[in-house]
Amino acid sequence: GIQVEQSPPDLILQEGANSTLRCNFSDSVNNLQWFHQNPWGQLINLFYIPSGTKQNGRLSATTVATERYSLLYISSSQTTDSGVYFCAVENNNRDDKIIFGKGTRLHILP
């Protein structure tokens, strides 16, 4: 099945810093999503981005489907950005499985 790798696995930053999280996938995909799991365990949709670039406030994402990767940018980090960021993909073979990467754990220091 499709493999999803996220990097880095862990990231500790000072408040106000910028960061880039990466998601690589091993096969062509129909869709790709980014989620934030907050410290209380809730999974929040960030972007639905099978290709192209989207922006939402301090966050933006870019997916280059032909090169099988996606990037999540977080600018001017705040402590509320702490948590785990997951990338999830649906394989192009339409087996309907949406597979998650292992996540990047982000800790923003005040």
Next chain:
Amino acid sequence: DSGVTQTPKHLITATGQRVTLRCSPRSGDLSVYWYQQSLDQGLQFLIQYYNGEERAKGNILERFSAQQFPDLHSELNLSSLELGDSALYFCASSGSGGELFFGEGSRLTVL
């Protein structure tokens, strides 16, 4: 609020017991997904239903089963529980666009 409702939010039970987790998808969503998240782990895909039919299966144990009912709500049944089954169980739903929306999860503790 994602619109996906999961009950119960917390459940504590003993080894060998059976529990049922319930999920109501967002209004209009036909697809329901179940995921398991063990402590400090990623989300493991268990099973997906579409309009009452099983659509895809992941690494779901034989002790676990699920179904989606005509009103589109879904139940995940976990039986002969073991300590290792302690985890957060998430339900998600999606519509025609494919975007997943998650419930708040059911935290299962097996003692």
